[in-house]
Amino acid sequence: MGDEAKRKAALEQIREHIARKGRHVYVVVGSVIPRFAYTIGVSESSGAELIFAGAAFYGNDDVVEIINEIAAQLKAGRDRQRFEVTGYGSFTLRKVDTSWAAGFILGAFDYYQKRDIPGLQIVPDKEHWTIDVPDMSTPWNATAEPAWRWLYDLCPYPVSKQAMAATNLAALRGERITEAKRWEEDEWEIFAGDGSNISQDELRVLALGSLLAMDESLVPVLNLLVGEGLWRDPDQGSEWHPWRNQAEGTGTIQ
Secondary structure, X not given: OOHHHHHHHHHHHHHHXXXXXXXXXXXXXXXXXXXXXXXXXXXXXXXXXXXXXXXXXXXXXXXXXXXXXXXXXXXXXXOOOEEEEOOOXXXXXXXXXXXXXXXXXXHHHHHHOOOOOXXXXXXXXXXXXXXXXXXXXXXXXXXXXXXXXXXXXXXXXXOOOOOEEEEEHHHHOOOOOOEEEEEEOOEEEEXXXXXXXXXXXXXXXXXXXXXXXXXXXHHHHHHOOOOOEEEOOOOOOOOOEXXXXXXXXXXXXX
């Protein structure tokens, strides 16, 4: 199937979803920026498309369910200020500056063949907030929102889009990352605190490039060989040190 045929098939699928469900939801992953999702079709009933940026607390399926529930509540009452989604917490909406919309809802621009479609950002409550949730109500600024610095700027580091890292919620809420290990060519573990004591509920998997954007002090982890690791103290300004095994006399990741 050629590119034009693929495009027509995609547009037909979007039309069918809008007709049947009132919206089509795109989830965008596998990049050096955090995951994000947006709608096509919500603007027909509510005047704006929904954008859910970052929010690494939630999995991809969770994000789709949250968006669908908020879209349904918004259609029932456009003046709502707060949205409760059972099992996921509460959310608010804020208007999206055009500088952000340009990088997030291109599919909607293409589908409707116009670029003046407003956006509304879905913002999770404090309990479910992570540092990759930007304030999209103000113009995009790489310094103010470091997690999104490579939305428009080229990532300067040799990091593969397939490179993934297991991390923990403490790291995603701003605590200093203190451990890093490379297990496979494109697989890392990067934790705030003792990785051996992290529960499954606290674990998340992100693109390594996203973590580098949030914290450029992680750049040395790119140079690790498979099986190598680094550690540092939680104090700001602390330096990375190589892991040694217990036989060599220091702490270790086994």
